[in-house]
Amino acid sequence: xxxxxxxxxxxxxxxxxxxxxxxxxxxxxxxxxxxxxxxxxxxxxxxxxxxxxxxxxxxxxxxxxxxxxxxxxxxxxxxxxxxxxxxxxxxxxxxxxxxxxxxxxxxxxxxxxxxxxxxxxxxxxxxxxxxxxxxxxxxxxxxxxxxxxxxxxxxxxxxxxxxxxxxxxxxxxxxxxxxxxxxxxxxxxxxxxxxxxxxxxxxxxxxxxxxxxxxxxxxxxxxxxxxxxxx
Numbered sequence: 684x685x686x687x688x689x690x691x692x693x694x695x696x697x698x699x700x701x702x703x704x705x706x707x708x709x710x711x712x713x714x715x716x717x718x719x720x721x722x723x724x725x726x727x728x729x730x731x732x733x734x735x736x737x738x739x740x741x742x743x744x745x746x747x748x749x750x751x752x753x754x755x756x757x758x759x760x761x762x763x764x765x766x767x768x769x770x771x772x773x774x775x776x777x778x779x780x781x782x783x784x785x786x787x788x789x790x791x792x793x794x795x796x797x798x799x800x801x802x803x804x805x806x807x808x809x810x811x812x813x814x815x816x817x818x819x820x821x822x823x824x825x826x827x828x829x830x831x832x833x834x835x836x837x838x839x840x841x842x843x844x845x846x847x848x849x850x851x852x853x854x855x856x857x858x859x860x861x862x863x864x865x866x867x868x869x870x871x872x873x874x875x876x877x878x879x880x881x882x883x884x885x886x887x888x889x890x891x892x893x894x895x896x897x898x899x900x901x902x903x904x905x906x907x908x909x910x911x912x913x914x
Contacts, residue, residue: 738830738901753779773852824854845878
């Protein structure tokens with residue numbers, strides 16, 4: 684249900700932007716609208732991400748039982764071979780805290796707990812109106828993810844990391860092309876992944892790592908603002 688509402692929200696937003704741009708007149712007719720361009724492009728995204736689904740398939744393996752919402756910082760670097768198409772890569776870091784059972788544990792032992800999520804991969808975007816002031820776009824990415832939980836208590840640190848494949852990273856938004864050098868606008872993102880490996884470090888004990896026996900599918904729902912260089 685949440686996934687369906689997300690795509691409905693994105694489709695509605697993009698539709699409004701397309702109609703607004705179409706009302707401006709013929710392509711390139713709006714005064715002050717930068718011309719469509721090709722070549723290098725870079726973007727920065729930030730906002731808020733909500734974890735959903737299951738980190739593992741075991742009891743208590745829900746994402747909400749360990750990870751709180753996070754503030755992500757994404758960098759996209761690539762280029763446009765044609766005005767409508769962007770091909771490149773993404774690197775993202777998300778910073779948050781504890782939630783659910785993990786948060787209860789941290790509170791009980793008066794521990795400092797943090798959560799960090801790292802994602803990287805390749806992506807492709809289709810830009811619908813690259814020569815208009817408001818340029819809606821949609822995209823798809825695929826890559827890898829590593830999510831870590833850190834605990835610090837009484838001078839000791841404990842770390843747990845889960846890694847796996849991010850098999851779908853859907854995204855969309857609108858770039859308001861303020862100039863040929865910079866644009867700004869909202870974005871939405873929904874990623875699907877599956878952790879397959881774990882790594883645990885505890886002081887005084889041997890490092891534990893291996894395959895996750897019962898895997899689950901998790902999601903990150905993100906919304907925020909995107910700044911793009913050379914839109």
